[in-house]
Amino acid sequence: MAVAKQNRERPISTSQKSARWALxxxxxxxxxxxxxxxxxxVGLPSLMQAFAASFQAVQWVVLAYLLAITTLIVSAGRLADMFGRRPLxxxxxxLFTSASVLCGLAPTLWLLIAARAMQGLGAALMMALTLAFVTETVSKDRxxxxxxxxxxxxAIGTTLGPSLGGLLIAGxxxxxxxxxxxxxxxxxxxLAWRALPAGNKAAQQGKFDATGTVLLGLTLAAYAMAMTLGRGNFGVLNVGLLAVTALGIVLxxxxxxxxKNPLVQLAGFRDLRLSASLAMGFIVATVMMATLVVGPFYLSRGLGLDAATVGVVLSTGPLVSTLSALLAGRLSDRLGAHRMMVAGLISLATGTALLSLAMTTLGIASYVGPITVTCFGYALFQTSNNAAVMSGVGAGERGVISGLLNLSRNLGLITGASLMGAIFAVASAGARHGTGQDVVNSASAARGMQVTFETATALALAALLLALLSLRISGRPQPGIA
Structure with a gap:
């Protein structure tokens, strides 16, 4: 009893305080x-008015940011492995903060787009290195x-963005x-200057792979543009960009x-656990994008909700993800990351299957209930997958592997926006032709919802099979990532 009381009253150590500030x-x-x-x-309509520009022009304010992240995130991780994570x-x-100033002061649309690309580069560095730093700031069991x-x-940033942006623009x-x-x-x-550990000297030495960086960047940019240009309608340009992507992968x-010092150690993909985790991250992000692309149409046209109500209902998913992520982390520590990955994917597949029923007679509950199950599964999977991968990575590869994890997610989001949007459009159009109508009504929206989330469920089950395979081989010795 006395020892237990003494342990409870023991002050937090300096290292624990430093870890908390670093986190x-x-x-x-x-x-x-x-x-x-x-x-x-949320600012695109205002930008169209301010610069007297078309939607196709102002959408590059969003695309420039996403393209910069997607094309540079792996290279950012590699640079950090070579020269140190803290300075990068x-x-x-x-860079992100400085670019934000330039965005806010930009006198023309194209200078704003250029500043957003700079902001995306800063975001790529932050996204690639936050995961890599976790293993240096906390113990493995946390x-x-x-x-x-x-x-x-x-999730908070994703949830807060539209509402905060709307208030700022209005005021x-x-x-x-x-x-x-x-x-x-x-x-x-x-905070980062004060709290982040300096770390050891870079574990990876040698020249930076500029050729590989350029090839990967061009390949990823071609894929991202193939998936985003045309807003889901594939034409000759999209097919050409996909051909460039395939050639870029080979090169x-x-x-x-x-x-001698490649950007990515291809031998690392012989580790089936790493390859499976990256593939699962891509698939799950593709599935989750369906909720963002299709959800608003189902709520507004299928259920007949007004814009304000649609916004409130759509916030359910990010809110569930935010609250579930903290619980998911604790469950991953206590019960094992691989088991929680499987549990998360089961929940994800269950939620998407329920969404595919599209029971408009149940009203808002037909969306809120299934999306809660879906987003809880997503949070559980995402947290456990990141923990499983990063806890087994050597110090010299944390940056690039963190970059690959983020890359798989970003590519999944880009693919999902195009693929799931196209599936919904085709399915709902088929329903409209069957009724002789030219607008998205309740029946066509429900049909589009059904087909889209049947596809999402199939993808979630494919990810579940990969997770079960990863769980089965998790105890076997695998080739090193490095």
Whole structure:
């Protein structure tokens, strides 16, 4: 009893305090990068008016940010492995904050787009390195909890963006949605400067693989543009970009085998657990994008809700993800990351199956109930998957593996926006033709919802099979990632 009482009253050690401050800075960096993604979309109508531009032109304010992240995130992780994670993360925060100032002061649309690309580069550095830093700031038995915290902050940024952006635009104008990042960025930089560990000298030495970086960047940019241009309607340009993507993959693989210090160690993909985790991350992100793309149409046209109610109902998913991420981290630490991945995917598949029923007679409950199950499963999977991968990575590869995890998620989101949107459009159009109507009505929206989430359920089950395979081989010795 006396020993237990003494342990309870023992003050928090200096190292524990430092770890908490470090996690606080990493959490704010995660919040900044996700807020930068979500807050800009709400400002597109205002930008169209301010610059007298078309939608096709102003959408590049969003696309430039996403393309910069997607094409540079792996290279950012590799640079950090070579030259040190702390200076690169601090540089990323500083670049993001400086670019936010330029965005807020931009006199023309194309300067704004260029500043958003700079902001995306800073976000790529932050996203690639926050996960990598977790294993240096907390003990291995608390990795899941730390990943859960970062997942919660990412969900908060996604949830907060549209509502905060709307308030800022209404009160201060469109420039405020970018300038709001400046005080947050300065606070994040100050915390990171003070709390992040200096770490050891870079474990990876040698020249930076510039050729591989350029090839990977061009390949990822071609894929991202193939998935986003045309808003789901594939034409000759989209097919051509996919052909460029395929050629880029081949050239990148050849280049990586011919250099002494490659950007990505291709031999690492022989580790089936790593390959399965990346594939699962891609699939799950594709599935989750369906809720963002299809959900608004089902709620407005299928259930006949007004815009304000649609916004409130749509916030259910991100809110559930935010609250569930912290619990998911604790469950991952206590019960094992691989088991929680499987549990999360079961929940995800169950939720998407319920969404595919599209029972409009139940009203809002037909969406809120299933989306709660879906987003809980997503939070559980995402947290456990990140914890499982990063806890087994050597110090010299944490940056690039963290970059690959984020890359798989970003590519999944881009693919989901195009694929799930196209499936919904085709399915709902088929229902309209059957009724002789030219508008998306309740029946066509329900049909589109059904087909889209039947596809999403099939994808979730495919990810579940990969998770079961990963769980089965988790106890076997695998080739090293490095």
């Amino acid at each position: 606080a800075s990493l959490s704010l960096a995660t919040l900044l990068s996700s807020l930068g993604t979500s807050i800009a979309s 993360l601090l540089g990323g925060i500083a 990795t899941g909890s730390a990943m859960g915290l970062l997942g919660a902050m990412s 201060l104008g469109w420039r405020a949605i970018f300038l709001v990042n400046v005080p947050l960025g300065l606070l994040t930089f100050a 990148f693989a050849v280049a990586q085998r011919s250099v």
